[in-house]
Every structure is written in C-alpha cells, then in structure tokens.
Amino acid sequence: MFSTGSKYFFGLSVLGAISFAVYMLLIGESAIGATALFGLVAAAGLLTALVLFTRDGDAGEEGIAASTAAPTQSMWPLIGVIGATLLLVGTITSAVITLLGVVVLLAAIIEWTVLSWSERASSDAAFNASLRKRLLNPIEFPVLAAVGLGVVIFSFSRITLAVDKSVGASAFIAVGALVLAAGVLFSLRPNVKRGIVIGVCVVGAVAIVAAGIAGLGVGVREELVLAKEEGHYTHQECGAEESEHFDKLPLEGISATASVVATITLAEGKLVASVQGIAGEQNSITIPRSNPSNIVFHNATEGEYRLVANLGKKMVTDGVNEDVVQCTQLIPQDAEQLLTLTIPKPAMAGAPYTLTIPGLAGQSIEVIVP
Amino acid sequence: MRRRIVGACAGLTTTLFLAGCATNAPQDTWQPKGPNAQKIDNLQKPVFAVAGIIGVIVTVAIITAVIKFRDKGQPIPHQSHGNPALEITLTIIPALILTVVGVFTFRTVFDLAKTSDTEMIINVTGQQWWWEYDYPVQNEFGITQPIITSGQLVIPAGTKVLLRQTSRDVIHSYWIPALNGKRDAVPGRVHLNRIEADKPGIYAGQCTEFCGLSHANMRMEAVALSKEDFAKWVANQLKPYASPAENTLAKEGETVFMNQCVRCHQVNGMKRADGTPVIAAPDENVVSGAAPNLSHLMSRNTFAGATFDLLNKTCREDVWTAGSESFGAKYLSGVSEDCLNQSDLRGWLRNAPAMKPMYANPALLASTGGKYRGMPNLGLTESDIEKLVAYLLTLK
Numbered sequence: 208m209f210s211t212g213s214k215y216f217f218g219l220s221v222l223g224a225i226s227f228a229v230y231m232l233l234i235g236e237s238a239i240g241a242t243a244l245f246g247l248v249a250a251a252g253l254l255t256a257l258v259l260f261t262r263d264g265d266a267g268e269e270g271i272a273a274s275t276a277a278p279t280q281s282m283w284p285l286i287g288v289i290g291a292t293l294l295l296v297g298t299i300t301s302a303v304i305t306l307l308g309v310v311v312l313l314a315a316i317i318e319w320t321v322l323s324w325s326e327r328a329s330s331d332a333a334f335n336a337s338l339r340k341r342l343l344n345p346i347e348f349p350v351l352a353a354v355g356l357g358v359v360i361f362s363f364s365r366i367t368l369a370v371d372k373s374v375g376a377s378a379f380i381a382v383g384a385l386v387l388a389a390g391v392l393f394s395l396r397p398n399v400k401r402g403i404v405i406g407v408c409v410v411g412a413v414a415i416v417a418a419g420i421a422g423l424g425v426g427v428r429e430e431l432v433l434a435k436e437e438g439h440y441t442h443q444e445c446g447a448e449e450s451e452h453f454d455k456l457p458l459e460g461i462s463a464t465a466s467v468v469a470t471i472t473l474a475e476g477k478l479v480a481s482v483q484g485i486a487g488e489q490n491s492i493t494i495p496r497s498n499p500s501n502i503v504f505h506n507a508t509e510g511e512y513r514l515v516a517n518l519g520k521k522m523v524t525d526g527v528n529e530d531v532v533q534c535t536q537l538i539p540q541d542a543e544q545l546l547t548l549t550i551p552k553p554a555m556a557g558a559p560y561t562l563t564i565p566g567l568a569g570q571s572i573e574v575i576v577p
Numbered sequence: 578m579r580r581r582i583v584g585a586c587a588g589l590t591t592t593l594f595l596a597g598c599a600t601n602a603p604q605d606t607w608q609p610k611g612p613n614a615q616k617i618d619n620l621q622k623p624v625f626a627v628a629g630i631i632g633v634i635v636t637v638a639i640i641t642a643v644i645k646f647r648d649k650g651q652p653i654p655h656q657s658h659g660n661p662a663l664e665i666t667l668t669i670i671p672a673l674i675l676t677v678v679g680v681f682t683f684r685t686v687f688d689l690a691k692t693s694d695t696e697m698i699i700n701v702t703g704q705q706w707w708w709e710y711d712y713p714v715q716n717e718f719g720i721t722q723p724i725i726t727s728g729q730l731v732i733p734a735g736t737k738v739l740l741r742q743t744s745r746d747v748i749h750s751y752w753i754p755a756l757n758g759k760r761d762a763v764p765g766r767v768h769l770n771r772i773e774a775d776k777p778g779i780y781a782g783q784c785t786e787f788c789g790l791s792h793a794n795m796r797m798e799a800v801a802l803s804k805e806d807f808a809k810w811v812a813n814q815l816k817p818y819a820s821p822a823e824n825t826l827a828k829e830g831e832t833v834f835m836n837q838c839v840r841c842h843q844v845n846g847m848k849r850a851d852g853t854p855v856i857a858a859p860d861e862n863v864v865s866g867a868a869p870n871l872s873h874l875m876s877r878n879t880f881a882g883a884t885f886d887l888l889n890k891t892c893r894e895d896v897w898t899a900g901s902e903s904f905g906a907k908y909l910s911g912v913s914e915d916c917l918n919q920s921d922l923r924g925w926l927r928n929a930p931a932m933k934p935m936y937a938n939p940a941l942l943a944s945t946g947g948k949y950r951g952m953p954n955l956g957l958t959e960s961d962i963e964k965l966v967a968y969l970l971t972l973k
Binding site: 466468483484485486491493495496497498499501551552553555575577 | 692693695698700702709711713714723724725739741743745764765766767769843854856857858859860865866867870
C-alpha cells in the first residue's frame with residue numbers, strides 16, 4: 208500500500224514533528240529553531256504526499272490502468288480553499304480563526320491526498336473506495352463525533368448563559384431526560400428503522416444548535432454582564448459593598464470549596480470553627496505559613512454578616528503601618544462564602560491573627576501560623 | 578549457548594531471591610510496626626499468595642503450550658470456536674477471586690480512613706524537598722504552644738496519630754512503610770493519614786511521588802517515643818530560646834545566623850540586640866515560602882530534609898540499634914559535640930547545592946522571580962562556618 212519512498216518521508220515527518228514538540232517543550236520558543244523544525248515537518252510532509260501520489264514514480268501496469276480512470280468529484284479542494292482563506296483572515300483578526308484555518312486546511316490536504324492516492328491504487332473503484340475508508344475512517348469517525356458533540360455542548364452552554372439560571376437548570380434536566388428516554392427507547396426497540404433513529408438524533412441536535420445560535424444572538428443574561436463589570440468574583444472589600452450583583456453561595460472553583468481546612472460558622476451569635484480531621488468545635492485553627500488555605504464562612508444567624516481575617520500589620524512607608532485584613536462579602540443567613548488565606552509569617556507575640564465578625568464583640572477564632 | 582542462558586537465568590533468580598534476605602532494610606513493606614501497617618500486611622500477604630499461585634499456573638501453562646505445541650512441521654490441528662462452559666468458568670472464577678479480594682480490600686481501606694478514634698493531631702506540610710511537622714495545641718499531651726519541627730516526626734508510641742497532610746508547591750507523597758501506606762500531599766488540599774507505632778523506635782520513609790530534582794533526597798523518619806519520653810520531648814520543644822553566653826564562639830555564630838540564615842530559617846524566641854523579635858522571611862527568598870524552622874535543631878538526628886545525619890555514624894548506630902527500653906533516653910539526649918556529624922554539617926554550610934541538588938543556581942532563577950527552590954551556596958567563610966557550627970550546637 209505504501210511505497211518505499213513514502214515510508215521514508217513519512218518517517219522523516221514524524222521524526223521532525225517529535226523533534227519540534229520536544230524542542231518547544233524543553234528549549235522553549237525560539238524563532239529560528241522552531242521555524243527550522245516546522246519547515247522540516249512541512250517539507251517532509253509535502254514530499255510524503257507527493258511520493259505517495261506518484262507511487263515513487265513507479266506506475267506499473269495497474270497504475271497505468273488506474274491513472275486512465277477519471278477521478279471522482281471531490282469537495283476537498285473547496286474546503287482547502289476555505290481553510291486557506293480562514294488562515295489568511297486569521298492572521299489579521301484572531302489567533303482562533305488562524306488555528307481553525309490550519310485545522311481545516313490540514314484536514315483538506317490529508318483527505319484530498321488520500322482520496323487521490325486511493326483512486327490510483329487500482330482500476331477497481333470499489334476497491335479504491337474501501338482502501339480510502341480503511342485508512343481514514345478510524346480517524347474521521349472519532350474526530351467528527353468529537354466535533355459534533357463539541358458543537359452541541361457549546362450550543363447548549365449558550366442557551367444556559369442566555370436564559371435565567373433556574374430555566375437553564377430545568378432545560379438541562381429536560382434535555383438530559385429526553386436523551387436518556389430516547390436511548391432507553393432505542394435499546395428496547397432494536398428493530399426500529401435506522402432512518403427514524405438518525406432522524407430523531409439529527410432533529411435533536413439541530414434544535415439545540417439552532418437554540419444555541421439564538422442564545423448567541425441574545426447574549427448572556429444581564430446579571431452576568433453586571434457581575435463581570437463589577438468583578439464580583441474577585442473583589443472582597445471589607446468596607447461598604449461595591450457590588451449589587453454577586454453570588455452569595457461559595458464562590459471560586461469547585462476544587463477550592465471541596466477542600467477546606469476549616470469551616471467557620473456563626474450560629475446564634477457564636478463563632479465556632481470545625482476543622483477537617485478534628486472532632487468537635489474549635490476556637491482556633493492552625494494553618495501552615497505561606498500556603499493557600501481555604502476557609503468557608505457559614506452564616507447561620509439571621510441578618511447579613513461577613514468574616515474578617517485580621518492578619519497583623521504591614522509597613523507601607525517608614526514608620527507607617529497599616530492593618531492587613533481580608534474579608535468575605537456580607538452574606539445572608541444560610542449562605543456560605545470562601546476565604547483563601549496565605550499567611551507568610553507567624554503572628555508577633557501578643558498580636559495573634561484572628562477571624563472576627565464586625566459588630567459582634569467577644570467572638571473570635573485564633574489563626575495559629577506556626 | 579543454551580548452558581550460558583540457563584546459567585544467567587539461575588544467577589538472576591538467585592540474586593533476586595537473596596535480595597529478599599537483606600536485614601538492613603528499614604523501608605521493608607513486609608515488616609509492619611503498627612496496627613495500620615499490620616492491617617495492610619494482613620491484606621497484602623494472602624493477596625500476594627493468591628496472585629503468586631495464579632501467576633505460576635499461568636506462566637507454567639504458557640511455557641508448556643509454547644514448548645509442547647511449537648511448530649515442528651505438524652499439520653495445523655482442528656480449529657474450534659467458542660466453548661461456553663469453559664468461557665463461563667474462566668470468567669466466573671476470576672470474578673469470584675476479585676470479589677473476595679475486593680471485599681477485604683474495601684474493608685481495609687475504610688478501616689484506614691477512620692478518624693473518629695484519633696488521639697493526636699499533627700499537621701504535615703511537604704515542599705521541595707523536606708517535610709515540616711507542626712503540632713497544634715493539645716493540652717492532654719502537654720502541648721500548650723504550637724510546636725514546629727522538620728525531618729523527624731516525633732510521636733508517642735501506642736497512640737493513634739492523625740496526620741493532616743498538605744503541600745506548599747507540588748504533589749508529594751508521605752510514606753513510612755512500617756506504620757501505614759502512602760498518602761499524597763496535594764497543594765490546596767488536606768489529606769488525612771493515620772499512623773501508630775507499637776513500640777519506641779525510628780521508622781524510615783521516603784517521598785513516593787516524583788517531586789522534582791531532589792525527590793530521591795526527600796526522606797523522613799518517624800520517631801516513636803514512650804509516652805513518658807514524648808512528654809519530655811514536648812517539654813524540651815517548649816523550652817524558651819536561650820541566647821549563647823557573651824564572648825563565646827557560639828555568640829558570634831548567633832550573629833552570623835542573624836545576618837545570613839535568618840533570611841529563611843526561623844529560630845523561635847530569637848531577638849535582636851534592640852529586643853525586637855527576629856522573624857524569618859522565607860516567603861521572600863524561597864519558592865515554597867518556607868524553610869525548616871531550626872528551633873531545637875540538635876534535638877533532631879537529621880537535617881536537610883532528613884537527607885543527612887546530624888549524628889556521626891557511631892552515635893547514629895547507637896540510637897538506631899537501641900532496644901525499646903533504652904531508645905528514648907538515647908534519642909532525647911540529642912546531638913552532642915562529640916556525636917555531631919561535623920563533616921556533613923560543615924559541607925552543607927559550605928555549599929549546600931553541592932550536597933543536594935536544589936535548583937539553587939542564582940543564574941537560573943529568572944523563572945522563579947529570583948527565589949530559590951532550596952538552600953543556595955551562601956559563600957560563608959571557614960570562620961563563619963566554625964562560628965555557626967558552635968551556635969547550632971546550642972539549639973538543643
């Protein structure tokens with residue numbers, strides 16, 4: 208199937224690609240080195256395609272017979288042109304479009320090359336088609352499935368960002384239930400016509416993609432726009448609230464909220480700590496210095512409260528010190544918020560680090576940094 | 578040729594077999610010294626036996642088939658496809674074996690994850706390439722102030738200790754084979770690991786998650802003391818700092834320490850001449866933001882992430898080979914001038930990166946904003962080293 212020359216150049220291409228990857232990983236970006244190695248990959252790849260196409264210039268009787276057959280129609284030149292256009296447009300607009308152009312162009316080159324090569328494999332068109340399928344289907348099917356799923360997921364994400372949070376959750380549950388129901392139905396009725404299965408899947412996917420496009424047109428819901436403008440995912444002012452729109456449930460990432468060293472609870476006017484691995488309520492927590500430590504503040508008291516971490520003082524100019532504090536936002540009853548503390552040094556004698564609630568006298572949790 | 582191959586195989590097998598007879602193997606996973614490690618041992622031995630028997634049966638079957646039915650020019654035998662009875666049997670038997678193993682494995686896993694019976698808590702923080710231990714206040718053990726140490730984890734024997742593990746930089750893994758299985762220390766997470774030692778003694782371990790250049794040098798030792806000896810150890814750790822007497826070499830060493838070492842290393846209670854406390858700033862100099870706290874350094878037997886011994890060979894052997902009754906007293910005597918491993922300690926002070934690779938080359942710190950990953954070469958003079966050694970010996 209593969210001629211001697213094509214194996215050589217293919218090997219050279221792979222070697223060049225590995226060298227390019229290793230070079231980029233170990234040595235880092237370098238205009239000269241990276242360009243040279245990428246040039247090698249591109250040149251060797253082109254030669255591979257040419258040698259495959261010409262079968263090392265050894266036509267043979269079969270080849271001569273095959274070459275006399277007219278090539279079938281192909282959409283790949285058109286797709287290749289689209290890819291090249293995207294690549295050019297991307298160079299002056301966005302890196303994402305460039306990348307898309309590269310992917311489309313590469314796909315078109317590979318598909319077109321293999322198609323042309325397979326059409327000259329023999330004078331039997333059916334055999335040639337099976338040869339192409341044998342080579343490309345193991346790549347085409349997973350790639351197309353991934354792209355298709357990606358498009359559906361991306362479309363669905365546009366829907367959930369556009370509609371109200373609870374509507375988005377309901378839509379997610381509804382779509383999930385429909386997919387499950389369809390799956391169960393198809394498995395219980397194995398004799399159902401193939402066309403019906405394909406039709407249902409296509410209609411479902413098209414509906415989601417269409418709704419996604421509509422969502423893209425509508426844009427994200429207003430509260431998210433305002434939240435982004437206010438930067439509420441990052442600010443934690445200790446003074447007057449600067450934000451009207453913020454999520455009063457634990458913020459930050461799931462991994463952070465899933466791994467907390469302590470939960471500080473304000474219950475019935477009393478501040479207590481529960482520490483992972485230690486039984487019972489605590490009035491102090493120990494955290495290692497210079498290490499980000501996640502603390503969750505849970506407000507179990509009526510009214511809005513915030514937790515304040517009092518972390519000593521720092522010198523701002525000669526002789527002038529200012530308090531180092533970190534706060535959660537004001538959170539209502541039964542809400543929680545995360546506070547990540549990174550304390551580089553132990554507290555000075557007589558001035559311990561504490562967690563307190565403004566306006567609540569006599570309640571504090573000591574933060575010990577050994 | 579055939580004789581040579583047979584001879585080589587026999588030699589290799591004998592070598593592997595004899596390797597199992599090593600006596601000086603402190604990290605032997607087959608010698609549990611505490612109830613948690615014993616639980617693992619109780620599981621792994623029968624599983625190993627079952628797996629071994631199956632392995633031998635499969636190997637013998639394959640070798641027999643390969644030899645007996647090798648191509649000798651005979652005609653290809655009748656090819657049959659499918660044998661439901663055999664296939665079902667060969668599916669059910671492994672499934673049953675795995676189910677039984679699974680039941681006992683799950684039971685052991687849940688037993689080892691239990692924390693409700695914890696008697697003592699120690700926070701363990703890993704960083705490249707050493708372990709820090711801090712003991713929160715626990716009045717029942719006499720720990721009235723937090724204790725911080727490194728290299729050697731000191732625990733009371735016969736006590737259920739819960740380690741709360743985390744990491745300051747990359748993923749590490751804490752493993753004292755004689756006391757329990759391994760447990761990762763992951764940045765941003767607290768993982769719980771229970772250990773308990775039956776008897777007083779030293780139990781060696783090593784970081785078991787590749788964590789960078791000196792991963793192989795990230796060792797640890799758990800020191801189990803009797804409850805009485807542990808109380809003495811705690812009392813010693815809580816002793817206030819005593820500055821060396823004036824006009825001594827150690828006092829000059831304290832000045833060198835304040836000028837050089839305190840940039841990263843804390844000695845609790847140390848004060849400057851004007852009475853202000855000396856606070857180390859490893860967060861400004863080291864990537865992990867921490868360096869070992871050297872308070873009571875000479876109460877430990879190791880330094881530099883337990884890579885090197887503070888005790889010389891004779892004294893170390895004396896402690897390691899001591900019986901349970903005399904071990905505590907020997908360990909608590911700490912490091913005297915006679916027992917100090919002068920060679921390694923001076924070598925370390927002279928040029929630490931030469932003894933333990935630590936990305937400490939100042940020319941290669943651009944990616945870390947000028948911060949070191951370990952102790953750099955401080956360029957100390959021999960005179961400074963002399964003074965520092967004298968000072969460090971006072972940190973008992």
